[in-house]
Amino acid sequence: MVLFWILAVLTIAGALTTVLHRNPVYSALALVFTLFQVAIIFLALDAFLVAFLQVIVYAGAIVVLFLFVIMLLAVEPEEPLAGQLPLRISAGILCLLLVIELATLSTLPGISNMAEPMPEGFGQTAAVARQLFSAYMLPFELTSVLLLVAVVGAVVMARRKAS
Amino acid sequence: MEVIFTLVKVIVAFVIMLQMVLVLLWVERKGSALIQDRVGANRANIFGGLLPFNLGIVNTFMADPLKGFHKEDIVPADADKFLHWLAPIVGIIPLFLTFAVVPFGDVLILGDYTINLQAAETGVGILLILAMVSMGVYGVVLGGWASNSRYSMLGGVRGTAQMISYEVSMGLAIVAVVLTYGTLDMQEIARAQGELMWGVIPAWGVFYQPLALVILFIAGMAESKRAPFDLPEAESELVAGFYTEYSGSKQLVFMMADFVEIAIVAALVTTFFFGGWQVPYLYQDGFQFPGGWQVYVPSLLVTLMQIVAFLLKLFFFCWVQILVRWSLPRVRYDQLMDLGWKRLLPLGLANVVITAILILALQGFTV
Numbered sequence: 001m002v003l004f005w006i007l008a009v010l011t012i013a014g015a016l017t018t019v020l021h022r023n024p025v026y027s028a029l030a031l032v033f034t035l036f037q038v039a040i041i042f043l044a045l046d047a048f049l050v051a052f053l054q055v056i057v058y059a060g061a062i063v064v065l066f067l068f069v070i071m072l073l074a075v076e077p078e079e080p081l082a083g084q085l086p087l088r089i090s091a092g093i094l095c096l097l098l099v100i101e102l103a104t105l106s107t108l109p110g111i112s113n114m115a116e117p118m119p120e121g122f123g124q125t126a127a128v129a130r131q132l133f134s135a136y137m138l139p140f141e142l143t144s145v146l147l148l149v150a151v152v153g154a155v156v157m158a159r160r161k162a163s
Numbered sequence: 164m165e166v167i168f169t170l171v172k173v174i175v176a177f178v179i180m181l182q183m184v185l186v187l188l189w190v191e192r193k194g195s196a197l198i199q200d201r202v203g204a205n206r207a208n209i210f211g212g213l214l215p216f217n218l219g220i221v222n223t224f225m226a227d228p229l230k231g232f233h234k235e236d237i238v239p240a241d242a243d244k245f246l247h248w249l250a251p252i253v254g255i256i257p258l259f260l261t262f263a264v265v266p267f268g269d270v271l272i273l274g275d276y277t278i279n280l281q282a283a284e285t286g287v288g289i290l291l292i293l294a295m296v297s298m299g300v301y302g303v304v305l306g307g308w309a310s311n312s313r314y315s316m317l318g319g320v321r322g323t324a325q326m327i328s329y330e331v332s333m334g335l336a337i338v339a340v341v342l343t344y345g346t347l348d349m350q351e352i353a354r355a356q357g358e359l360m361w362g363v364i365p366a367w368g369v370f371y372q373p374l375a376l377v378i379l380f381i382a383g384m385a386e387s388k389r390a391p392f393d394l395p396e397a398e399s400e401l402v403a404g405f406y407t408e409y410s411g412s413k414q415l416v417f418m419m420a421d422f423v424e425i426a427i428v429a430a431l432v433t434t435f436f437f438g439g440w441q442v443p444y445l446y447q448d449g450f451q452f453p454g455g456w457q458v459y460v461p462s463l464l465v466t467l468m469q470i471v472a473f474l475l476k477l478f479f480f481c482w483v484q485i486l487v488r489w490s491l492p493r494v495r496y497d498q499l500m501d502l503g504w505k506r507l508l509p510l511g512l513a514n515v516v517i518t519a520i521l522i523l524a525l526q527g528f529t530v
Binding site: 025029032048049052053055056059060061064065067068071072124125 | 243246285286287290291293294295297298300301304305307308316319320323324327330347
């Protein structure tokens, strides 16, 4: 429990840095830090597979691409724009609503009673794979089609610019 | 007791790797001299002749790092100071973690205790290696960006693109190996290679997955950013690429990361394709040669032989990489990308599909 609170504080600190830092490179790095903390929370829950996949996919590939784009475009630290106040206020209200919603949800009986022990092998590679390829077969395959569409789209756009 | 064993295992795994770095530093300097018909580093005499004998290679082991750590640490005026400092650290720490899951022997039997010679038994060790190797790219990205220099930037961008590209092929080669052995634990894979094919040939991965070996080795060399894939640091074009603006101990750390990557590739090749710590025909109770001939070997000696066998194989594949580095010229950038995306990736995909079909066929297509 102590471990969880330490990790939770670090995760939220990382997430806040991601959003609040003016320099996009630091934001991306704070995001990596946050993702790492979430991976460690997974590790603490014995979900080794999910933890390492989190690091490989998000920290190791996606944020690297973010950084790559930031570097290529030489994005400068952001200056606060004038006339953003209404946007900021509405974003704040929406965030507050989300927090209230999550807090309410976590007190619902179905969720707060999750303390019962997990089934044998929960979170292990074989268990995740069995679920993925039986119960969630269709969504899983559809996701890969979606990714394929994105790849083809990227290639088409790159080609058009070249010609 | 368990805690002490784990602690000792962690220290041993860490020391093996640090040792590899030092030895490789020397092998690289002397080895390149051998290849180029030079004498190489021979002027290291740390105690200034106070000792009656020359410490030989130990001098070079110590002289290079000591020299590096005493150099002035120069940070460019326009650099991002914090990230400039952070880059070498995030570049090397993930790589240090990888050896935690590499098995360096079967089990050590000490009285009542049976110790598994693998520092971290997570069951998904291969994923940990992939995750940590993919984190290593941050050292390159940050080093290139934070230095605020054109050369560093170009090196960083090249390095990032190269490492992301070859990670895919590397992953696919490993997927084929995982399919063959049906586990993500490197110790299990090493154990499975102790069996025999037709009672004679050791069932090493190289006989099952020769194509995966080639892909993993090439992709691994590209991951470690060394010639012929050293475009991120190409001396003749970019001075030193992403670590142009680094000096002293920070530059040394970047060099260390290179050597650790060599050691990781060698460890992967050894464990996946050449039996890891396996000595052919050697089992826990001695040699059992084909034809029923047996030689008893005490258990402790068996474990010792396994560790020595693992280290020898590890050194051999490190040496092969250094040999390749000093023999081949650098590839062009388009050749690099062609090799990664148009050759290795389709080959890796085909290998995975064929392996999967063969395994299904051997099971008689029953799921």
